[in-house]
Amino acid sequence: MRMKCNQCQSEMIADCRVNVEGARYGIKIIKKGKGLFSNVSAKPKAAVCPNCGYVSFYIDEYEQFKQ
Numbered sequence: 001m002r003m004k005c006n007q008c009q010s011e012m013i014a015d016c017r018v019n020v021e022g023a024r025y026g027i028k029i030i031k032k033g034k035g036l037f038s039n040v041s042a043k044p045k046a047a048v049c050p051n052c053g054y055v056s057f058y059i060d061e062y063e064q065f066k067q
Helices: 062-066
Strands: 013-017 029-031 041-042 047-050 055-058
Touching: 041 062
Parallel strands: none
Antiparallel strands: 013 047, 029 041, 047 055
């Protein structure tokens, strides 16, 4: 996935992991569904601009959130 920086329009470095210091599990994006097992979740990734340091978060499984 090619991403451009919103600040300086440089090509960003994608597919970086997101971790929370001191926590083993990181963070998750969750959309609550209507049934018992209908929750949708994804681990976010980050893209970093090597020119200005801008960081953008995204998920690869965005199609699952369209319900």
